[in-house]
Amino acid sequence: MAVAEELELTPDAPPAPPPTPLESMRNFAQSPMGKNFLRGLGVAALIGIGVALYMWNQPPEYRVLFSNFNDRDGGAITASLDQLNIKHKFAEGGGAILVPAEQVHDARLKLAAQGLPKGGNVGFELMENQKLGVSQFLEQVNFQRALEGELAKSIESVGAVHTARVHLALPKPSVFVREQQKPTASVLLNLHPGRALDQLQVSAIVHLVASSVPELLPINVTLVDQAGNLLSNNDKDKDKANGGGANKNLDPNQLKYVQQLQLSVIKQVESIIIPIVGEGNVRAEATADVDFSQVEQAAETYKPNSPPELSSIRSQQTSETNGAGNANPAGVPGALSNQPPGVATAPLTAAAPTGAPAAAPAAPTHKDSTTNFEVDKTVRYEQKSMGGLRRLSVAVVVNYRRSVDKAGKVTVKPISPADMVQINNLVKEAMGYNKDRGDSFSVANSPFDGIDRPAEAPLEWWRDAANLPLAKELAKFLITALILLYLFIKIVRPMMRPVFRKIDDFAAPPPVEEPVLEEEDKVDEELITQQELAAMEEDTARSYRENLAMAKKLAAEDPRVVANVIKAWIGNND
Numbered sequence: 001m002a003v004a005e006e007l008e009l010t011p012d013a014p015p016a017p018p019p020t021p022l023e024s025m026r027n028f029a030q031s032p033m034g035k036n037f038l039r040g041l042g043v044a045a046l047i048g049i050g051v052a053l054y055m056w057n058q059p060p061e062y063r064v065l066f067s068n069f070n071d072r073d074g075g076a077i078t079a080s081l082d083q084l085n086i087k088h089k090f091a092e093g094g095g096a097i098l099v100p101a102e103q104v105h106d107a108r109l110k111l112a113a114q115g116l117p118k119g120g121n122v123g124f125e126l127m128e129n130q131k132l133g134v135s136q137f138l139e140q141v142n143f144q145r146a147l148e149g150e151l152a153k154s155i156e157s158v159g160a161v162h163t164a165r166v167h168l169a170l171p172k173p174s175v176f177v178r179e180q181q182k183p184t185a186s187v188l189l190n191l192h193p194g195r196a197l198d199q200l201q202v203s204a205i206v207h208l209v210a211s212s213v214p215e216l217l218p219i220n221v222t223l224v225d226q227a228g229n230l231l232s233n234n235d236k237d238k239d240k241a242n243g244g245g246a247n248k249n250l251d252p253n254q255l256k257y258v259q260q261l262q263l264s265v266i267k268q269v270e271s272i273i274i275p276i277v278g279e280g281n282v283r284a285e286a287t288a289d290v291d292f293s294q295v296e297q298a299a300e301t302y303k304p305n306s307p308p309e310l311s312s313i314r315s316q317q318t319s320e321t322n323g324a325g326n327a328n329p330a331g332v333p334g335a336l337s338n339q340p341p342g343v344a345t346a347p348l349t350a351a352a353p354t355g356a357p358a359a360a361p362a363a364p365t366h367k368d369s370t371t372n373f374e375v376d377k378t379v380r381y382e383q384k385s386m387g388g389l390r391r392l393s394v395a396v397v398v399n400y401r402r403s404v405d406k407a408g409k410v411t412v413k414p415i416s417p418a419d420m421v422q423i424n425n426l427v428k429e430a431m432g433y434n435k436d437r438g439d440s441f442s443v444a445n446s447p448f449d450g451i452d453r454p455a456e457a458p459l460e461w462w463r464d465a466a467n468l469p470l471a472k473e474l475a476k477f478l479i480t481a482l483i484l485l486y487l488f489i490k491i492v493r494p495m496m497r498p499v500f501r502k503i504d505d506f507a508a509p510p511p512v513e514e515p516v517l518e519e520e521d522k523v524d525e526e527l528i529t530q531q532e533l534a535a536m537e538e539d540t541a542r543s544y545r546e547n548l549a550m551a552k553k554l555a556a557e558d559p560r561v562v563a564n565v566i567k568a569w570i571g572n573n574d
Contacts, residue, residue: 042491049487053480060100062089065107066117067096073117080114081107085469115163115190144168151212155187155205160195164188168213184220185209191225200253202231254292257387262286268430269396273423277415281399281448286431289391294383301378314372321366394431394441398423399448415445 065088066077077097081088086107088099099107111117134142148166155164165188171181187209191197197205202223210218223232265286273282398420400412415423424443433439461467555562 046487046491049483053483056476057480060087060102062098063101063104064091065097065099065104067091069097069117077111077116080111080116084110144170147213151187151209154208154212155189158197158201158205160191160197160201161189162192163190166209170213182220183213183216184222185213185216186222187224189223189225189231197225197231206232254290258288258290261288261290261389265392265394265431269394269427272426272430273396273398276419276423276426277398277401281402282396284394284396286395287393288389289393291388291390297380297382299378299380299382301380315370316372317368317370319368389437391437392431392434392439394427394439396423396427396441396443398443398445400445412447420445 066073069077074094074097078088081097081099084107086099086103088097090096091098148168151166151168152164155161155166167186167188169184169186171183174180187205189197189205203218206218206221206223209221210216221232222230224230262285265288266284269284269286270282273284398415401415403411403413405411420443424441427441427443431439431441433441462471551562
């Protein structure tokens, strides 16, 4: 500073060069006002960073996604939002579902693709809001709408049904019997993805609708799914109602019985072969030909007659007749021969005159005999129940035998013929082979493709897409914690250290009561004084070094000015 003052007083000395912007900023920062400014700037930056972190961690703004929905739609909407990983919450009272403002339209489109909200069907509650003076036609229309809505609600209770619509065609009543028409119904079902209705469920829905409408027959109910497939077979029902039309195809119950029978055979075959070849080394399939026809047969058979001596007599009848013989007619034809003979005059013992006719022949004897024998007869009545097995076919594939040596080398080789014979016998016994029935089975030994391949390693946790949202949240909280820790250590703690020191000094007890504490305070004050003196000496040394550097720079750039200053110093000393 002395050199600068001498340069200003010397008329021949040129003006000092202006400080650089860096030097100006440094001098300003070292001044009291600059230090206060930097402190205020640090406090403002700290507040700004805190506000930014607070805003960053604030929950997003929520807006209404849907409102005025029923409980069933609300449950389906929240379940879909959970699957889509969309945050949501309920408004006060649960009358609306709220989602982040930037996801409202996206969520509505995705839920609309799933058919949500369904919009509850209007049932008989429609009849509660009838207005005064409503016509009879409008009452009939409202009743039909209410009935259709109630039926749709009932059908939607089925697990596989997503939504349902019911259309009823109710004809007007007529006083003429010939002009009366039966009501009809059409039901459109929207099934859940991957779900289907079996024939029993279809029949149950048809009968549910038919039983809910007066004079509605099940054959007049049509059931269609969202793909346009006809689920109700009305032609078959009509044939049954008319007493004809036998169905040659299997119904669901029969098909289920065949499948269970085949699965039972497969399970029996695999369970007996797995202990020999190991788990996963055998595959079996079975085909059962089941006869579901119900047969009733009655037969009556007669055998040839047996010899009489071997036959049993059933009944026997004999008849014998003895009587006068029929004499040949004799005498003169005419009236005389028809008159009775006169009184005999000759003795009875008189001999017949010579030339008289011979005496009448003896009376004949008639004998009849009838014998009835038992006839061989066989009557057979046979009734075959449904579900008889006509033929069974089984196919079995056995994998090659796999062995591992001591070095860990895997060797795959076919099964020996002796073992294959044993496996064939086991399969034959397990399936219940019957040659007379025409059963067949086949056992093949072949290597399985891919069974010896190593299992695919699971993805690392950092590659799994399901863990990405969790990782983002953890990174967010970690960055926030690090920033707050850095601000506390570098800014808050140094700024609050004098405040804490003053608080400690203010809260310290009086030095009179605790002489030991007074000595400690004195030691602290001396330590603080030494630190302040050291800081002052450091400032003085820094100022001296800066002035010396400036003088060296000035002497190197303009030695004449330095020489004049030295001459002035020497002249003043004289």
